[in-house]
Amino acid sequence: MDFKKLKKFLLIFLFLFILFNVSPVFSQEEETVLYFFYGKGCPHCAQEEIFLEKLIKKYPEVEIKSYEVFGNRDNAKLLLKLFEICGESGQVRVPATFIGDKVIIGYLNEEITGIRIENILKECLENGCEDSLERLEKCECKKEEAEKDQIIHFPVIGLINLSKMSLPVLTITVGALDGLNPCAMWVLLFLIVLLLNTRSRKRMLLIGGTFIVASGIVYYLLLSAWLNLFLAISYVNLTRIIIGIFALGVGIWQIRNFIKFKPGVCKVTDGKALGDKIKNGFKNRTQKLVTSPLTFGILIGIIILAFGVNLVEFFCSAGLPAIYTRILTLNNLSSLSYYLYLLLYTFIFILDDLIVFLMAFITLSKIGFTEKYNYWATLIGGLLILILGILLIFRPEFLMFG
Structure with missing residues (x-):
């Protein structure tokens, strides 16, 4: 039992x-x-x-x-x-x-x-x-x-985010190169010349300031459009390769211009046919706006002019906005970070415009670029775009900072 x-x-x-x-x-x-x-x-x-x-x-x-x-x-x-x-x-x-x-x-x-x-x-x-x-x-x-x-x-320095140190440097570099493109500044310089003839700082500040601010807003919106396009298809490797090939072509084209001693020539706004019409159209429109009585309608006209000019500048920039935004989408960032980087890029892009305008505003004298500046800007821009194109195609991991 x-x-x-x-x-x-x-x-x-x-x-x-x-x-x-x-x-x-x-x-x-x-x-x-x-x-x-x-x-x-x-x-x-x-x-x-x-x-x-x-x-x-x-x-x-x-x-x-x-x-x-x-x-x-x-x-x-x-x-x-x-x-x-x-x-x-x-x-x-x-x-x-x-x-x-x-x-x-x-x-x-x-x-x-x-x-x-x-x-x-x-x-x-x-x-x-x-x-x-x-x-x-x-x-x-x-x-x-x-x-x-x-x-x-x-110690001493404080908190530093190691993974995000390189992307701001790239943003500042590409943004500065984009903004210093001689093709992207001829309208502003022409506008400054016309405003200097009025000898009115008030008119110069309102019209010139409106043009620069509107240019920055329009450029930011165009950058955002590129960003959203690439984010929508960011998992497709083909887009990275296409942009890389495009960058290679543009870089070679820029270096070719440097070798042939044709620096600073904007292929969109300088030419014998359509280019001349575009350039003359902008000049005529700008001259009409500057010489007309200062009204709210004139400021709206300046904003519309800025929109048109920035569309043309996208071609003059040799695709830098597209290349930069594609690189940006390769990095792991929050939505806010993406747009903050675009804001930094836009600020750097218009910073040279702002400096040139303020110098002209203070001194009431024309500020321009020398042929030597145009010469070396073409070479530096071509080399940078060429390097970015090679990295996009063969070593995209080098462009992933975050």
Whole structure:
């Protein structure tokens, strides 16, 4: 009798042991899945891939599902859908890592982002967690930006975001080159000459100031249009290659002009047919506006003139806005950051116009550019565009700063 009771007790104990210890193991193995979204050519994605290869050896019970988004439209759409559910903007940003109810966007290094990923994974293995896709379908996700970890404190200097140091430099460089293009300034210089003849600082300030501000706004809107176009198709590698080939052609064309001693000649507004008509049309319109009585309608006319001039300047800029905005979309940025960079670019673009105008306003004398300036500006611009084109085609990861 005692033996039967003991046997029954052992059977109950064995059943409870299996129920509370074996079942969780199966559930953990079934639920521990890491979803990794990456882009071909993305340097941060490549770093995380190396880390994940080490991680899978350390935790063989973890399953990693990888999705390439730059060349696969379906994977990109899936990532955008997951971002949308998580309250993220509708932009492809990689690398993106999903574990349970956690979403990590970006990757700095193994010591910072890698440790965070491993800690989340350990928590899942110890306590169990649902599949990320199932949680996301329930609108349950917690975003963790790897970007925050890239802000490092240096003695004396203070806080510096290491991953964003190069992009502002590129923005300032390209924006300055775009603004210093001789083709983009002839209308302003012509406008200044006409305003100087009036000998009225008030008229000069109102008309010239309106022209510069309107030019900045119009250029910003045109840059935004390029940005939104490339963001909509940012996961298509073909656009990057097309813009790269375009940049190569423009760079070679600029260098050819330098070699042939034809610097500063705008192919859109200088010519014998359509170019002359465009240039003469702008001159006639500008002269009419400057010499007319100063009214609200005249200021509206100046704004319309600025819009037309900036459309022409887009051709004179040799595609720099398109090249820059395509490079911008290669980087993992928030929506606000994208537009702040465009704002910085626009400010640098009109800064030279502003300086020239203020010097003329203060001294009431004409400011212009020498042939030597035009000569070297053509070479520098051509070389920079050529280099950017080569990088866009063959080494896009060098242009991914964030």
